[in-house]
Amino acid sequence: MADKHIPPGWDYNPATWPQRIPIIILALVGLGVATYLSLFQLHVIPTVWEPFFGNDSRKILTSSVSKVLPIPDAALGALGYLTDAVAGLIGGDNRWRTMPWIVIVFGLAVGPLGMVSILLVILQPVMFDAWCTLCLTSAAISLIMIGPAMDEMLASLQYMKRVKDANVSTWKAFWGYKSVQGKVE
Amino acid sequence: MWAQIINAILGIWLIVAPAVLGADKAAADNDHIIGPIIVSFAVISWWEATRVVRLYNLPLGAWLLLAPWILGYNETTVIISDMMVGALVIGFSFVKGKTETRYGGGWSAIWKSDSLHEREAKKQSNNL
Numbered sequence: 001m002a003d004k005h006i007p008p009g010w011d012y013n014p015a016t017w018p019q020r021i022p023i024i025i026l027a028l029v030g031l032g033v034a035t036y037l038s039l040f041q042l043h044v045i046p047t048v049w050e051p052f053f054g055n056d057s058r059k060i061l062t063s064s065v066s067k068v069l070p071i072p073d074a075a076l077g078a079l080g081y082l083t084d085a086v087a088g089l090i091g092g093d094n095r096w097r098t099m100p101w102i103v104i105v106f107g108l109a110v111g112p113l114g115m116v117s118i119l120l121v122i123l124q125p126v127m128f129d130a131w132c133t134l135c136l137t138s139a140a141i142s143l144i145m146i147g148p149a150m151d152e153m154l155a156s157l158q159y160m161k162r163v164k165d166a167n168v169s170t171w172k173a174f175w176g177y178k179s180v181q182g183k184v185e
Numbered sequence: 186m187w188a189q190i191i192n193a194i195l196g197i198w199l200i201v202a203p204a205v206l207g208a209d210k211a212a213a214d215n216d217h218i219i220g221p222i223i224v225s226f227a228v229i230s231w232w233e234a235t236r237v238v239r240l241y242n243l244p245l246g247a248w249l250l251l252a253p254w255i256l257g258y259n260e261t262t263v264i265i266s267d268m269m270v271g272a273l274v275i276g277f278s279f280v281k282g283k284t285e286t287r288y289g290g291g292w293s294a295i296w297k298s299d300s301l302h303e304r305e306a307k308k309q310s311n312n313l
Contacts, residue, residue, distance in 0.1 A: 008309055125217040147235045161295050
């Protein structure tokens with residue numbers, strides 16, 4: 001076998017670096033965009049780049065929805081992207097089995113972040129009749145990350161199913177205790 | 186995958202259509218809500234491991250066939266646009282495309298017993 005970390009019944013290993021690095025790069029680009037937008041929302045920079053929709057970006061980024069939480073919504077997005085990038089980096093290329101918790105954190109960070117982005121895209125025209133180019137860019141980035149991140153989560157969840165069926169402690173397997181390593185394929 | 190690329194483009198069309206065709210508020214809001222969701226499900230299903238997500242677009246396509254009558258659209262062009270997009274999205278959602286890679290039995294294998302990954306795991310441990 002080419003890679004001894006290929007999950008049983010799979011044709012490839014979803015946790016290799018070539019699988020993970022593109023997602024990490026996307027997360028870092030998203031982090032850059034969201035950080036720039038939150039600097040505008042925090043009044044650190046006075047204007048925001050908007051090539052197509054005139055004053056719309058300002059309207060969106062200073063809207064009531066953007067201030068619902070104690071921190072501006074773009075700052076929350078930046079935290080989300082940071083979580084994605086860090087959770088993408090931690091662990092080796094067998095982490096779907098050695099540390100399922102980080103794979104699940106990664107999947108949970110990528111999934112809901114994408115969904116919140118889509119919700120914000122919907123609110124732009126419906127509530128404010130405006131569009132924000134960089135907000136749309138950020139939404140596109142977080143959407144395109146979802147699909148490629150989910151295969152690794154699938155491998156971890158299937159592993160957890162085998163752990164459960166083998167009556168090995170799912171708690172210990174989830175957190176990657178050394179004592180359960182190698183007990184389940 | 187090509188079918189889900191087309192569905193993503195159809196979703197983007199929904200997002201811009203109200204501005205292009207001059208829709209009233211009810212029709213525009215509907216398109217602005219449904220469009221991004223269709224794009225999302227279509228894009229997520231570009232990858233084989235999540236190809237099943239394409240089916241989530243079926244109810245959205247069906248809604249687009251009904252929405253003009255339930256929400257009472259005024260412009261004929263918008264009615265035609267939404268219904269055509271709805272019909273096309275339904276059709277393309279059924280196109281699975283080539284899926285040659287094995288994923289241990291997929292998402293249902295998380296709760297179903299005796300699925301591909303479990304059989305393969307047993308085989309591997311017997312060979313040790």
